[in-house]
Amino acid sequence: MATKYETVIGLEVHIELATESKIFCSCSAKFGGEQNDHVCPACCGMPGMLPVVNKHVVDLGMTAGMMLNCDINRVTTFDKKSYYYPDLPGSYQTTQWFSPVAVNGTVRINTSKGEKDIRIKQIHMEEDAGKLVHDDWTNTTFVDFNRTSVPLIEIVSQPDLSSAEEVVAYLERLRSLLRFAKVSECRMEQGSMRCDVNLSVRPEGSNVLGVRTEMKNMNSISAIERAIEYETARHIDAIENGTEELVQETRRWDDIKGKSFAMRNKETAGDYRYFPDPNVMPVCIDDEWFDGIKASLPEFPEVKKDKYITELGLGEYDADLLTESRALCDVFEEAYAECGMAKEAANWIISNCMKVLNRKQLTADMLDINGKALGQLIKLVADGKVGNANARKILDEMFENDIEPEKYAEENGFIVSNDTSKIQDVINAVVAADQKSVADFKSGKEKALMALFGKCMKELKGNCDPQILREMLLKTIQ
Amino acid sequence: MDREILRRLEKLNQLQLTEQEKEAFLAFYAKQENEMDVLNSINTDETERMVHVMPILTVVREDKVIKKYSREDLQKGAPETTEGYWQVPRLVE
Ligand SMILES: [Zn+2]
Numbered sequence: 165m166a167t168k169y170e171t172v173i174g175l176e177v178h179i180e181l182a183t184e185s186k187i188f189c190s191c192s193a194k195f196g197g198e199q200n201d202h203v204c205p206a207c208c209g210m211p212g213m214l215p216v217v218n219k220h221v222v223d224l225g226m227t228a229g230m231m232l233n234c235d236i237n238r239v240t241t242f243d244k245k246s247y248y249y250p251d252l253p254g255s256y257q258t259t260q261w262f263s264p265v266a267v268n269g270t271v272r273i274n275t276s277k278g279e280k281d282i283r284i285k286q287i288h289m290e291e292d293a294g295k296l297v298h299d300d301w302t303n304t305t306f307v308d309f310n311r312t313s314v315p316l317i318e319i320v321s322q323p324d325l326s327s328a329e330e331v332v333a334y335l336e337r338l339r340s341l342l343r344f345a346k347v348s349e350c351r352m353e354q355g356s357m358r359c360d361v362n363l364s365v366r367p368e369g370s371n372v373l374g375v376r377t378e379m380k381n382m383n384s385i386s387a388i389e390r391a392i393e394y395e396t397a398r399h400i401d402a403i404e405n406g407t408e409e410l411v412q413e414t415r416r417w418d419d420i421k422g423k424s425f426a427m428r429n430k431e432t433a434g435d436y437r438y439f440p441d442p443n444v445m446p447v448c449i450d451d452e453w454f455d456g457i458k459a460s461l462p463e464f465p466e467v468k469k470d471k472y473i474t475e476l477g478l479g480e481y482d483a484d485l486l487t488e489s490r491a492l493c494d495v496f497e498e499a500y501a502e503c504g505m506a507k508e509a510a511n512w513i514i515s516n517c518m519k520v521l522n523r524k525q526l527t528a529d530m531l532d533i534n535g536k537a538l539g540q541l542i543k544l545v546a547d548g549k550v551g552n553a554n555a556r557k558i559l560d561e562m563f564e565n566d567i568e569p570e571k572y573a574e575e576n577g578f579i580v581s582n583d584t585s586k587i588q589d590v591i592n593a594v595v596a597a598d599q600k601s602v603a604d605f606k607s608g609k610e611k612a613l614m615a616l617f618g619k620c621m622k623e624l625k626g627n628c629d630p631q632i633l634r635e636m637l638l639k640t641i642q
Numbered sequence: 643m644d645r646e647i648l649r650r651l652e653k654l655n656q657l658q659l660t661e662q663e664k665e666a667f668l669a670f671y672a673k674q675e676n677e678m679d680v681l682n683s684i685n686t687d688e689t690e691r692m693v694h695v696m697p698i699l700t701v702v703r704e705d706k707v708i709k710k711y712s713r714e715d716l717q718k719g720a721p722e723t724t725e726g727y728w729q730v731p732r733l734v735e
Binding site for chain 2: 183184185190191192198199200201203204205208210216217218219220221222239241246247248249250255262263297298299302303304305306307308309435437440442444445446447448
């Protein structure tokens with residue numbers, strides 16, 4: 165009988181933190197900019213410069229730790245990881261090795277096989293490396309330090325994952341929790357979430373680990389799936405058929421070729437000679453700081469979803485859509501607090517706001533309107549003070565400026581008029597000008613009424629209760 | 643410290659030492675090693691890890707962007723630059 169194998173996978177996930185400035189200096193951490201524009205003597209490695217820790221990096225490191233059920237190290241320290249490569253100008257990376265910010269966590273995942281807890285070994289804070297462009301023409305390397313010292317956390321799992329499906333579930337769960345807590349946007353395609361896969365294969369039931377390889381350079385979740393499937397097959401093939409000797413090494417995934425390749429320089433890989441960085445003093449997290457972060461944690465998405473359904477009466481579909489993004493939840497909750505109409509608030513966000521976002525090619529996470537103002541707008545519509553078409557115009561304006569909907573409606577003539585004599589004047593004029601539609605209606609063509617109604621509404625600039633207009637129009641032509 | 647370890651360190655640090663420099667390093671480290679032996683002989687089982695030689699904690703700064711330096715100033719001392727990039731010997735095989 166053929167041997168069955170199981171795959172043992174541990175992940176190292178790098179996440180770029182959502183800060184304004186770098187981890188050890190005040191340069192901008194924003195993506196883009198001209199080469200070497202976000203640079204200072206500290207992050208380009210000039211001698212004598214000292215690092216100063218960005219508080220918000222520690223805030224976010226702690227937040228990530230708490231979201232993943234970790235213990236927080238109240239005294240956390242930075243260490244030097246030596247490696248000589250021009251993408252880090254000091255020939256070392258400042259990271260955490262001996263006392264990382266968070267340890268011993270768990271992340272619960274859901275797959276076709278049910279629930280499973282993946283243990284987190286540690287989360288450490290560190291600096292990113294710069295960008296190198298190799299130039300064939302001059303056989304030199306161009307160095308851009310804009311990304312150097314941009315803050316990252318690395319989340320290291322225990323080898324508890326056993327399939328591509330579990331890895332995908334784990335990454336999606338990490339992304340959801342960290343986006344919710346505003347730790348990072350976690351965009352794999354933009355490199356703000358990167359993942360290295362440690363993988364080995366052993367006969368099922370064995371408790372001896374096989375030879376482990378580390379794979380790098382996967383730029384999407386589907387690439388990770390492909391890489392895991394390829395690497396698992398390669399390991400099994402090597403074990404069963406002796407096609408090659410498995411060695412512990414780092415491999416680069418090539419998604420176009422669909423293969424992994426050994427990276428060279430095996431002799432120097434992994435020998436990092438960590439030692440405490442004497443330039444950064446220990447960071448002490450006192451009770452006030454710790455409690456402040458703890459109090460700022462958001463509810464987990466599934467807790468919110470449950471609340472939206474049971475307490476606010478939303479349908480499962482709407483609750484699912486809203487809780488996909490913290491931004492949607494925030495606007496929804498503010499709007500609901502203002503107008504007290506949960507279903508209407510959900511509808512406005514899911515249909516109208518999403519339409520505007522799509523038109524602007526923005527994602528749900530980028531919804532940045534005043535939720536309270538949205539609540540006021542919903543009330544104006546519910547009270548019959550503003551018509552639907554005009555309300556959507558007001559919403560458009562809310563994406564551009566922080567307006568007060570009622571004031572804006574008044575200033576732009578969007579308030580529904582209940583001045584019946586004015587409505588009657590408009591109806592009389594429209595009817596007089598379109599006797600054909602009146603005749604059509606009288607001969608049984610229902611559509612003709614809609615034509616007249618539309619003309620009146622247009623003439624009134626939408627500022628009329630449709631029910632009143634309809635009744636008055638019918639009375640006039642019958 | 644022997645020649646093999648020195649060779650490895652040379653490689654890790656992308657250095658090329660002359661025979662004279664190698665002799666000097668070996669002699670230097672031979673002296674340090676004796677001192678290391680003394681340190682290693684001390685029983686530290688009950689001793690808490692020292693985090694830093696100075697008994698002080700770090701000060702943190704607020705997350706605010708300050709731009710004080712121009713690229714031109716920073717690259718004044720660079721041996722070679724191209725279009726705002728530092729230019730260095732190619733390291734990748
Ligand atoms: Zn800087």
